[in-house]
Amino acid sequence: MAKKNIAIVGATGYTGSELVRVLINHPGVNIAAITSESRKGEKFSDVHPQFQGLFEPELVGIDDISEMDLDLVFLALPHGVSMDFVKANHDKAFKIVDLSGDFRLSNKEVYEAWYKKEHNFEAGFEQAVFGAPELFRERIKDARLVANPGCFPTSSILALAPLLKEGLIDKSRIVIDSKTGVTGAGIKAKPNTHYPMVNDNFTAYGIKSHRHTIEIQEIISKYANDEVTVLFTPHLLPVDRGILSTCYSTPVKSVSTEELEKVFEEYYANEPFVRLRNSLPSLKQVRGTNYCDIYVTYDGRTNSIITIGVIDNLMKGAAGQAVQNMNLMLGLNETDGLSIAPIQP
Ligand SMILES: NC(=O)C1=CN([C@@H]2O[C@H](COP(=O)(O)OP(=O)(O)OC[C@H]3O[C@@H](n4cnc5c(N)ncnc54)[C@H](OP(=O)(O)O)[C@@H]3O)[C@@H](O)[C@H]2O)C=CC1
Numbered sequence: 001m002a003k004k005n006i007a008i009v010g011a012t013g014y015t016g017s018e019l020v021r022v023l024i025n026h027p028g029v030n031i032a033a034i035t036s037e038s039r040k041g042e043k044f045s046d047v048h049p050q051f052q053g054l055f056e057p058e059l060v061g062i063d064d065i066s067e068m069d070l071d072l073v074f075l076a077l078p079h080g081v082s083m084d085f086v087k088a089n090h091d092k093a094f095k096i097v098d099l100s101g102d103f104r105l106s107n108k109e110v111y112e113a114w115y116k117k118e119h120n121f122e123a124g125f126e127q128a129v130f131g132a133p134e135l136f137r138e139r140i141k142d143a144r145l146v147a148n149p150g151c152f153p154t155s156s157i158l159a160l161a162p163l164l165k166e167g168l169i170d171k172s173r174i175v176i177d178s179k180t181g182v183t184g185a186g187i188k189a190k191p192n193t194h195y196p197m198v199n200d201n202f203t204a205y206g207i208k209s210h211r212h213t214i215e216i217q218e219i220i221s222k223y224a225n226d227e228v229t230v231l232f233t234p235h236l237l238p239v240d241r242g243i244l245s246t247c248y249s250t251p252v253k254s255v256s257t258e259e260l261e262k263v264f265e266e267y268y269a270n271e272p273f274v275r276l277r278n279s280l281p282s283l284k285q286v287r288g289t290n291y292c293d294i295y296v297t298y299d300g301r302t303n304s305i306i307t308i309g310v311i312d313n314l315m316k317g318a319a320g321q322a323v324q325n326m327n328l329m330l331g332l333n334e335t336d337g338l339s340i341a342p343i344q345p
C-alpha cells in the first residue's frame with residue numbers, strides 16, 4: 001500500500017517534535033511537510049538538534065500546505081490558533097487531528113466560558129469527534145476532524161470510564177487530583193515554569209477553574225449518559241514529562257478490590273494501550289510510550305474507590321494518541337508506529 005502523506009503544523013513546539021519522533025518510524029506514512037512560522041526556511045534539525053541525521057527537512061509556512069495533496073494534517077498549535085486553520089481548511093480533502101482544546105467541548109458558549117476566549121468557528125464543534133479511541137473508536141474511524149483529548153482528561157477519563165459504564169459510582173462527586181510534568185505547559189518559558197520556580201518545588205494551580213475540569217466532566221457525562229460532577233485540581237511536578245491522576249469516587253453498591261479489578265480487566269481486555277497494574281504505577285513506567293497504566297482499589301475504611309491513571313503527557317496525552325487517532329482515521333493498524341518500550345530508569 002502506498003504511504004499516506006501527512007503534514008505537521010507547529011514544528012518548534014514539544015508536541016510537534018514528539019509527532020516527528022513517532023512518525024519517522026511509522027511504516028504507513030510520509031511526513032510530506034512540517035511548518036513553522038517563527039523558524040520558516042530553517043531545517044527541522046536546526047530547531048531540534050537531536051534530529052540531526054534523522055530528519056532534516058526545511059520548515060515551510062502554514063499557507064504552503066493548504067493546496068498540497070495530503071491525507072491528514074496534525075495541528076500542534078496553541079488553542080485559539082488551531083481554530084483559524086480549521087475554519088479555513090475544514091472543507092479540504094485532508095483530515096485533521098487538532099491537538100489543541102479548540103474543538104473538544106460541546107459548543108461555543110461552553111468554550112468561551114472556560115477558555116475566556118472568543119471562538120470563531122462554531123460549526124467545528126458539530127464536526128469534531130473527541131479522540132479517545134477507547135471510548136469513541138468507531139466514530140473516530142469516520143471523522144474528518146478529531147479533537148485530540150487534553151493530557152489530564154486522558155489519564156482521568158480512562159481511570160473512570162469502566163466505573164461509569166457499569167454504574168458503580170456516585171456521579172454527583174468525583175475528585176481528581178493530578179500531577180504533571182512541565183512539558184505540559186509548552187516550549188515557551190513562563191514565570192511559573194521557569195527553572196527556579198519548578199526545581200525543588202511543588203504547587204497546585206488552576207484550582208476550581210482549570211479548563212480540563214469541563215472537558216473531563218462533559219466527556220464522562222456523555223459517556224455515562226447522565227450528569228456527572230467533577231472536582232479537578234492539577235499540580236506541577238519538578239519533572240519534564242508524565243502525568244499521574246488519582247481519582248476518588250464513592251461506590252453505589254457493595255464492591256471489593258477483586259471485583260473492581262475484574263471489571264477493569266474485562267473492559268480493557270482488547271485495548272492495546274491500556275495496561276492494568278497490580279502494583280502502584282509510576283511516571284517512568286510509561287515514559288516515551290503511548291500507554292496509560294491504571295491501578296484500581298477499594299478502601300473499605302472510607303468507602304472509596306481509588307483509581308490511578310498514569311500517562312506520558314506528550315505521548316498518550318498528545319502526540320501518541322494523535323497518531324493512534326490518525327491510524328484509525330486512515331485505515332491503518334491502530335498500533336502502527338506506537339510499539340515503543342518505556343525509557344527506564
Ligand atoms: N505539551 C503537552 O503535554 C500537551 C499539549 N497539548 C496541546 O497541543 C498543542 C501544542 O502543544 P505544545 O507543542 O506543547 O505547544 P508549544 O507551545 O510547545 O508549541 C506550539 C507551537 O505552535 C506554533 N504557533 C503558531 N502560531 C502560534 C501563536 N500565535 N502563538 C504561539 N505559538 C504558535 C509555534 O510553532 P512555530 O513558531 O514553529 O509555528 C509553537 O512552537 C497545544 O494546544 C497544547 O495545549 C495537548 C496535550 C498535551
Ligand SMILES: CC(=O)N[C@@H](CCC(=O)OP(=O)(O)O)C(=O)O
Nearest residue numbers: 100101150151180181182184185
Ligand atoms: C503544566 C501545564 O501547564 N499543563 C497544561 C496542560 C496543557 C495541555 O496539554 O492541555 P491542553 O491541550 O488542553 O492545553 C495546563 O495545565 O494548562
